[in-house]
Amino acid sequence: MSHAGSFDAITVIRAKRDGHALAKDQIDWVLDAYVRGEVAEEQMAALAMAILLNGMDRREIADWTAAMIASGERMDFSSLPLPTTDKHSTGGVGDKITLPLAPLVAACGAAVPQLSGRGLGHSGGTLDKLESIPGWRARLSAGEMLGVLREAGAVICAAGEGLAPADRKLYALRDVTGTVESIPLIASSIMSKKIAEGTGALVLDVKVGSGAFMKTYEDARELAGTMVGLGTDHGVRTVALLTEMSVPLGLTAGNALEVRESVEVLAGGGPADVVELTLALAREMLDAAGLPDADPAAALADGSAMDRWRRMIRAQGGDPDAPLPTARERHTVPAPASGVLTALDAYAVGVAAWRLGAGRARKEDPVQAAAGVELHAKPGDRVAAGAPLLTLHTDTPERFEAALAALGTEGAIAVAPEGSAEAAAWAGPRPTVLGRIA
Structure with a gap:
């Protein structure tokens, strides 16, 4: 679809710089030309910044997403006899939910084609x-x-x-030009890949809080609403849950540590918040796939979800019975005081895990499978001064200092005396799911 001669990058950049909505043919042209190399990286960087500063309306975002999908191939699962359903999380700390969720939903009668990514920065990759x-x-x-x-x-x-090659190119550019935070660009990036993937139904897990991309409920709501609208406009049954990410999910952040915890969930155990969110997302996925009567809790309890996990790992060349790697070095962080733990900041834990070797600063960096942070308490729990609060895992002990610095930032860890107002605020269970948009 060459529109050679009818457009030029500078006109498109100026239009968005000056606050105008881009026409569909301008959007089609600029993304197509960018993938072909006709629009230079610095021109696309300027356009991305103009979009970040001036935003896009719903029609523009839909056209931008459609052009990203059109830049590549679309997958087709129509040959499968089952309905397809998928989940996307906007990423957080300790967010291992995809691991137990995909086999659990499969055990309930849907097919789950889960295209996942790698971690960058403080959030881990599936x-x-x-x-x-x-x-x-x-x-x-x-x-x-x-x-x-x-x-x-x-x-x-x-x-x-x-799959959506325009997105891959633009994603890398946004990462190095300070334009990652733009809601139209985040929404179109996620949804172009998910729609091109060809799934019939999609459940979005949009995280809110310090360890998430979206720090406030309002921003998370705007992103979720934009993505649900895009999915709906493209004929994919889409629903979003807004979920808590000011505290890490579960009791682990780090690759092998999170696999171990996921297997515990599939075995019928695991931390309550991980189980709660896994079941909430499973119910949404099954409902969107037209299987509202399936019972995911029963599939966890009777071992059928674990059976699917083992089959899936084997089918991809893995050994579900092999011991997972463990770190050569450990360091215990003690509780600073006795009382009720009132803060264990997700972002600080995520940065610590990253610095221990669980994450990467650049896309090409290797990760340590065994590195990460293990939590011995969560906010709301009673702790005793000097008792283990966290265990840090790494193969490279020279990394402990930088990880401890992340955990030592102001407000990252806080303990309040029992009976105080701060401690009382953490009494009783706290919701993992904060809202729903359909």
Whole structure:
């Protein structure tokens, strides 16, 4: 679809710089030309900044998303006899939910084609977590992906090169030009990949809080509403849950540590917040797939979800019985005082895990499978001065100092005396799901 001669990048940049809405043919042209190399990186950087500063209306975002989808191929799961449903999380600390969720939903009768990503910065990546299982492969051809879906009902793998190539190019550019935070660009990035993936239904887990991308409920609500609108406009049944991310999810942040915790959930145990969110998302996914009567809690209890997990890991070359890697070095962080833990900041824990080697600063950096942070208490729990609060894991002990510095930032860890107002505020269970948008 060449529009050569009818457009130029500077006109498009100026239009958005001056606060105008871009026409559909301008959007189609600029993204197509960018993928072909006709629009230079610095021109797209200028356009991304103009979008960040001036925003886009719903029609523009829908056109931008459609042009990103059109830049590559679309997957087709219509040959499967089951309804397809998928989940996307905007990322957080200790967010291992995809691992138990995909096999759980498969055990309830839906097919789950879960294209996942790698971690960047303080939020972990699903593929990095699974790669701590010996032999497991993230990269599958379309044929292999269908094979795993037929065998296990769920697949978790990397997106192929042909899926929304405009997004891959633009994602890398946004990362180095300070334009990551733009809601139109976040929404179109996520949704172009998910719509191109060809799933029939999609549940979005939009995180809110210090360890999330969206720090406030209002921003998370705006992002969720934009993405639900995009999915609906493209014929995908889409719903979003807004979920808590000011405290890490579960009791682990780090690749192999999170796999271990996910297997505990599939075995019928695991931390209450991880189980609660896994079941809430499973119910939404099954409902969106037209299976409202399925009972995910029963599939966790009777072992059928664990059976799907084992089949899925094996079908991707992994050994579900192999011991997971453990770190060579550990360091215990004691509770600073006795009382009720009132703060354990998700962002600080995420940065600590990253600095221990669980994450990467650049896309090409390796990660340590065994590095991470283990939590021995969560806010609301009673702690005793000097008792273990966190255990840091790494193969490279020279990293402890930087990780401890992240945890030592003001307000990252706080303990209030029992009976105080601060301690009382943490009494009773706190909701994991904060809102729903459909």
